[in-house]
Amino acid sequence: MDITIHSSFLPTTDPEASLAFYRDALGFEVRQDVGQGTMRWITVGPPDQPGTSIVLYPPTADPSITEDEQRTIAEMMAKGTFASIMLATADVDAAFERVQGAADVEVMQEPTDQDWGRRDCAFRDPAGNTVRLQQVP
Numbered sequence: 376m377d378i379t380i381h382s383s384f385l386p387t388t389d390p391e392a393s394l395a396f397y398r399d400a401l402g403f404e405v406r407q408d409v410g411q412g413t414m415r416w417i418t419v420g421p422p423d424q425p426g427t428s429i430v431l432y433p434p435t436a437d438p439s440i441t442e443d444e445q446r447t448i449a450e451m452m453a454k455g456t457f458a459s460i461m462l463a464t465a466d467v468d469a470a471f472e473r474v475q476g477a478a479d480v481e482v483m484q485e486p487t488d489q490d491w492g493r494r495d496c497a498f499r500d501p502a503g504n505t506v507r508l509q510q511v512p
Contacts, residue, residue, distance in 0.1 A: 386434030392501035
């Protein structure tokens with residue numbers, strides 16, 4: 376069986392701010408931008424990995440989501456507990472400096488050597504999602 380990861384979804388309430396973060400701070404390319412205003416689905420990904428993407432999407436666009444669920448999603452996003460992603464880099468310290476220099480981000484953890492043997496750091500993207508960068512040789 377040959378299964379790969381094609382797309383992962385991360386919610387955004389401010390498409391422009393999220394686009395700036397993923398494009399300008401992380402260096403991802405924009406592959407697709409569909410919709411308008413806050414109802415945009417923006418597909419981004421690393422330029423050297425054309426088969427793997429992140430879709431930045433409006434989390435409450437599904438008409439089957441109730442008002443209570445919309446409030447819960449908004450509360451969880453505000454706390455940073457709704458969604459997260461783990462990214463990899465060969466040099467976490469350089470990536471950390473680039474992200475900090477390119478965007479006004481909330482640093483959750485500076486580069487740290489973890490007990491399990493990896494060095495990583497963490498930010499919150501403009502929507503509150505946790506973005507961890509792990510050093511992978």
